[in-house]
Amino acid sequence: xxxxxxxxxxxxxxxxxxxxxxxxxxxxxxxxxxxxxxxxxxxxxxxxxxxxxxxxxxxxxxxxxxxxxxxxxxxxxxxxxxxxxxxxxxxxxxxxxxxxxxxxxxxxxxxxxxxxxxxxxxx
Amino acid sequence: xxxxxxxxxxxxxxxxxxxxxxxxxxxxxxxxxxxxxxxxxxxxxxxxxxxxxxxxxxxxxxxxxxxxxxxxxxxxxxxxxxxxxxxxxxxxxxxxxxxxxxxxxxxxxx
Numbered sequence: 001x002x003x004x005x006x007x008x009x010x011x012x013x014x015x016x017x018x019x020x021x022x023x024x025x026x027x028x029x030x031x032x033x034x035x036x037x038x039x040x041x042x043x044x045x046x047x048x049x050x051x052x053x054x055x056x057x058x059x060x061x062x063x064x065x066x067x068x069x070x071x072x073x074x075x076x077x078x079x080x081x082x083x084x085x086x087x088x089x090x091x092x093x094x095x096x097x098x099x100x101x102x103x104x105x106x107x108x109x110x111x112x113x114x115x116x117x118x119x120x121x122x123x
Numbered sequence: 124x125x126x127x128x129x130x131x132x133x134x135x136x137x138x139x140x141x142x143x144x145x146x147x148x149x150x151x152x153x154x155x156x157x158x159x160x161x162x163x164x165x166x167x168x169x170x171x172x173x174x175x176x177x178x179x180x181x182x183x184x185x186x187x188x189x190x191x192x193x194x195x196x197x198x199x200x201x202x203x204x205x206x207x208x209x210x211x212x213x214x215x216x217x218x219x220x221x222x223x224x225x226x227x228x229x230x231x232x233x
Contacts, residue, residue, distance in 0.1 A: 045125070046127075046224050046225055047227075106155040106156050107214070108157075108223070109156075109170065110158070110168070111179065116165075
């Protein structure tokens with residue numbers, strides 16, 4: 001059974017960077033066939049895709065966030081991480097990691113999600 | 124403001140059939156596949172429907188999906204109290220070149 005778990009600071013100061021980690025169990029970040037993603041949900045709002053990547057391939061960014069997003073993978077810990085720089089209050093949201101099948105052309109088939117972690121940007 | 128439009132709320136009584144709608148445009152729903160997710164706050168969202176009407180293993184056939192033009196629908200038949208949750212639609216957007224989501228519909232079982 002594949003599970004994802006987000007972790008990271010719940011409070012970040014404005015202008016600083018937000019760093020979150022997604023730990024994978026029951027699968028591997030290096031396993032072919034899946035994109036690994038970050039998605040967020042602002043309070044009381046819908047979901048917003050941030051970034052997804054294929055371990056041995058490319059990374060795809062939401063254009064509105066691309067300049068501030070860095071994604072990386074730690075194969076020794078079977079984790080992937082999100083760094084969002086220069087945060088403001090508008091980045092306050094619940095952040096989710098999720099998995100999407102590689103062959104999902106034209107779809108949004110996020111088949112496994114983490115529970116999400118709330119990040120508040122405030123001084 | 125979400126790219127896909129959903130009514131903020133819906134309701135039904137146990138045993139009833141309810142439908143949740145999702146409206147988009149030609150660049151997203153009109154030319155791509157729709158997924159539906161069930162979400163209880165504090166838990167991981169669950170994939171209910173993918174590729175417009177396909178159900179993952181383990182999802183009851185009470186849940187069904189359809190798509191017509193630039194709109195899609197999720198139908199829940201034989202409504203149960205445990206179906207009370209938020210439901211989100213999603214699809215690919217050719218203009219964004221990425222996935223987009225609806226604002227969610229909160230389903231209340233009366």
